[in-house]
Amino acid sequence: MSARRLLAWAILIAAVLFFALPLIGMFEFSLRARRGTWSLDAYANVLKDPQFLGTLAYSAVLSVVTIVLGILIVVPTAFWVRLKFRRFRPVVEFITVLPLVIPPIVIVFGYLRLYNTSSWLPLTGSTTGTDLLLSLGYVTLSLPYMYRAIDNGLGAFDLKALTEAAQSLGAGWGRILYRVILPNVLVAVLSGAFITFAIVIGEYVFAALMNRPAFGPYMVWTGSNKAYEPAALAVVAFGLTWGAMGLLQLAATLSTTGLSKTRLSKTRRTR
Amino acid sequence: MGHLDLVHLEKAFGATRVVEDFTLSIAEGEFISLLGPSGCGKTTILRMVAGFESPSAGAIRLAGADISGLRPRERNIGMVFQSYALFPNLTVRQNIGFGLEVAGLPKPEIAPCVDEMLALIGLDALGGRYPFQLSGGQQQRVALARALAPRPRVLLLDEPLSALDAQIRVSLRTEMRAIQRELGITTLFVTHDQEEALSISDRVVVMNKGRAEQTDVPFAIYNRPATSFVANFVGALNTLEAVIENATGGHVRIADLTVPLGRQLQGQKGDSIRLAIRPESFRHGAGAGGDIVLPAVLEDVHFLGSVIRIRARVAGQLISVDSFNRPDQPPPPVGATTALRLSASDILVLEAS
């Protein structure tokens, strides 16, 4: 019994070392820009670089667009499949995990061959088109996480009864989705959104191959041209990922305490 | 000294004492039930016997030898879990044969043992199935057979029937008791269902807050509860407030009625005490016997089929009266006045607490 406990502690300590050291190393390295002393010079240099804010803003906007598109595609589908096509569910689930199986670089390769200037849908012909394609590509990458989060959220309440109750009161599909279903899966949607953000913000392959000025390619460029700034960027990226996950955790906590209660009373009032 | 002796057992989790000074001696082949409300420490006692928890103090002796230091796998004690805990990846046969396989028995010797157990639980045809293909009652039987197959020295059952529906529960407990008798295996059975405990046990231990309140045969537990906890927990009970009129003579007053209890009372004249009476102790209607007569007003009459349950007011206090249905005696009307009769020996005097 205590031998097992001892082993468990040993494993945990080894894991903490393995996972903490690179983070400490990254942070320490980012402070080394000035010779002989620790300083925030690397961060200052990064901030001074207009490319930094530009690419970060580009990726942030793109992640918002991706999240909105993802929600519009996934929520109605997951709802509809649970309500009307239970037998079709394995098929949809299979499709949604494909992005974990097919290497992303292959998917983007397909995009570039299919949607180039000479194709029937010349998305890469214009900047807006490329941005849209990039965003849709990110929807694909985040699809496994988004779908799972929302599908789990839909499974947490009696979807059929709620829908039928709303229908019996005369609500149409749009109203049902917006007023009845969405409020009930809000937390699930949020958790899907934060993972999407974490994926998009530092993504490299899609953005690089589509030649868009995103944060990922900027980091790689910095990596091959600067010494300490890459570590500073890594700290920023890690902070953003943590921020997204922290918000996710917060959303989940709120949902199990106050939020769900107010949500419930709200739905009751509107009914 | 019994076959299994629990001597002054204590168990504390941190600061909370879960089992206190628990002593019990179980004879070979005896079937004993631990009965008590949820959280009173029944499971903890069973787990100490099985070896999954170690006692904070006290001893556990099996056939005279202290087994406290042995690991669970060295004790040869069979256990049936509340949730059955059947191994989902093994068939019924493999589940039952698990203990024999562990003991290193060669395959050709395991098969007949398993067949025998399958016959014992009446599932001969289902040996090849996986647990998820069985009903709850069938899973329960397999769990029993699995625990019994290695011929354990003691069988422990932790609320084995609580997850089943009422009908199967009754038939299965009878069956379990029959199997236990046939094998003559010493059994410690845990339940919070009093009817279950009373109906199949040689002796019942009623527990409260980690302590044994009373250990006795079912008849005595029901009819002569040693403490007010036992009286209240086992069976339904009416309590009547009374005042001592004459302690040595055994007379009490309920409002303006004087009732002779026929036994000496502790306390003195004017002390208030509580009397307890089982609903089925009252008799009423034509031809009822009994030396004590209580005038009562019927407030409510429920016809339940074999039993007629009456709510009646006696000296301002509400009580419940059960009597058997008789075709020649229709239930009395609500509002009627009747005389309830009973014997002094039907009245329990609860200690003041």
Place this chain on the structure above:
Amino acid sequence: MADITETSLLPENRKQPRRAALDWLGLVPFMAFAVLFLLYPTAHIVIGAFRATDGGLTLDYMAGLFTPNIIKAFTLSLEVSLLTAGLGLALGLALALAVVRGGLPGFIRSALLTFSGVASQFAGVPLAFAFIATLGRLGFVTVLLKAIGIDLYGAGFNLITLSGLVLVYLYFQIPLMVLIITPAIDGLRTDWAEAAESLGATTAYYWRRVALPVLWPSLAGSFALLFANAFGAVATAMALTGSSLSLMPILLFAQIRGDVLNSQQLGYAIACLMIAVTGIANLLYIVLRARADRWTK
């Protein structure tokens, strides 16, 4: 209240016969998206790998894969993926078991799961930077160890090698494994272990006969997923090694960027091979899972 007038029940009833057909309409947006941005692009690549310039079927491009540098990249990728999937599986399982079943304080579990959620997404460029900053020639740990007399690089260590890459990949593979396997470990009921023990079994016996068989489908699934995750990863390796370690996806990246292989179709063939490998890994998982399904619902 006003909702009631929005749709009356009568026209709803008249729609009844066409209902089923209309129901399918609800799936059109998703299916259109999946076809256009997932299935068709992938299929296009696969087909492209077998279509000759005159439109007929050809195996020439696939045969073209048998050049020394592609074979080398393929083996290296396979090696990295198998190693990181295998090690990630074993170490992630050990970590999850230690935290879930090792009797550690309860808060560690939720802390580990939260951290794993972050770390499994903390792949790519920043991760590579973090490791360079830690175990590179001037990295934090390298310098620290040198100060106490241990010369990592003198002893032959190099971050920009296969073993260095494996170490970096484990940083997201182990957390991914923890995330996938924790629910499965929770599914291992403690009373199975206790039942086995009361029947005389040792812990090892219980694991061999019950726990591992029960976990098996989850383990196989995790392995397939970890394998695909490593096999398709580009950014981490590129940021870490530039292009000095030639992995399959890095080769494909270079091909897409600048046609380094001097053959459009060879790119298709490489991509096709990559899909085939991850596809087979997952197919294997599905088959194994079906076999394990005989004792579950």
